[in-house]
Amino acid sequence: MAQILIDVNVLLDAFLGRNEESSLLIDRLVDTGHELFIAASMLPVLDYFLSKYRADKQAFKAKFFEKFKVVATTGFDVLQSFDFADGEDALAALSFRRIARDGIIITSDRDFPQVGLTVMTPREALESSLLFEENNDSRVPLLDLKREYCSLIAEIDQAVLEAVASAQYILGPQVRELEEKVASYLGVKHCVGVASGTDALLLSLRALAIKRKGQEYFDRSDLIITTPFTFTATGDTILRAGATPLFVDIDPVTFNINPEEVRKALEAFPGKVVGIVPVHLFGLPCDMDAIMEIARAYNLFVVEDVAQAFGASWKGQKLGSIGDAGAFSFFPTKNLGCFGDGGMVATNNGELAELVRSLRVHGGRDKYNVNHIGYKARLDTLQAAILLVKLKYVDEWNRLRQDIARAYNRNLANAPGLVLPPSPEDLIAQGITHVYHQYTVKVKGNKRDALREYLKSQGVEAMVYYPVPLHQMRVFSGRCVAFGNLREAEQVAREVLSLPIEPLMKAYEIERVTTVIREGMEKLRA
């Protein structure tokens, strides 16, 4: 998919019926799903002709900007444009180059400044194999953050520029607004913005140590149950909070912690376990009924690791709102991701919220007279400003992820040697909303790595999340307790493969992924 700036002259030719080629081109570009842009500096021209030819500007605005994104012009672009003979066209080209280093400009003006980009006439564009050839050999990335940014470019640029100009860089009003909006979204009383998902886990655990034990850290003899099949942060924050992770095996179908194994572990370590950190892996909820029942029975705290599951729900309750605390990550690749690191703690407990608030600022409400061993772990104002924009779209983008999962499940049904994740419908029937942070299949027959190599050779990116269970990592050696043989976690670590799942991916990209997978499995079987 290309990023294309269309000169306003070509647009006017197309819209006002002056040039059939331009009309055809614009229609084909829209239908093909390329990312289309107009430069902000071109808009006065467009506006003039809209007025001259009595356009309904509101109707035009609604239809046109649904397909075309506006590239902002900065003062720096303007200064650079003065070095060109035609500053007006140069300004558009320079603005576009800032966001699209491999972009294409389509113009009927032969003298349009190139500024290192590809420039085509409408006819050249129509005949271009680059734009309209079958997409059989196109690359499909695991995720396309540039595409996501460009789809919201006007709102995000505005939010960032306002945040920068406000000069309230530390805990500015956007952080508080985001905390309130996420709390309302999740249905919890308190949210606290922190610097990362890892900090969200760590500060939650530290706050629970202070609240429940009256001490800064847990004791090393305190066990906290979690899954070994997760990102390392889940386990290392338990260590950093002073406790010892007690790894319990997973359900090989859901990849989530197995409540039956949790029960057995509690019986095996009576009086030693203080809490549970269930991880809603890949966006699929853990069995929260079972986990909360166990927690109540044994007086354990529950910190939900919701890093991968923003927007998912368990029987009507948003994940992160069920346990004592929910720890969210806003890492860029997450379903709700910012443009750097960010995280949030959600809780219904006021005391816990206050403790997390103080721990994120050195350990005290008054940072010049602190009570606890704290951190510098605040959510940036800039990141909060971006998240406020993206929060409005998270449900829609989660639905798009579910659509992609449906398409994969449909296209890969009965593919030999593959085990697919549950479909959205099957889960909804059980009151579960999966947000498919990852679409992860199991490749049977010891063929996972070969299939991944084949996909790579065909330009389809796939990742292994996670190749090494936590209990097998050196950092946890001698610092964790493994309950049982953790056979299921070790087995899925050898079989899992996560396929591209970008909410804005096109139907042809989904088709491409599934075709290549089927081809790959056939070749590997032969």
Add this chain to the structure above:
Amino acid sequence: MKVKVKSKGSILVLPPDLKVRYGEVEVEVPEEYVLQKKGGEKHSFCEVIRETFGDFPEEPLDWKKAWHKHLEEKYRGSNSY
């Protein structure tokens, strides 16, 4: 009027000196394309955008020249003091 056109890929090439407004030419196009348009009832993006306009220029236009002419007229007054 029925105009025969040559198909070059997906481009319909009209006779070079044919001067007609968009939408007023009947052309022969492949049957499957006709069926797709009839069945889908889908207007193209340009058609949808065109519906938002009240007038269309009759005369040939150089947009850039027309825009610059407009700017010159708009700012002529500001140079007069």
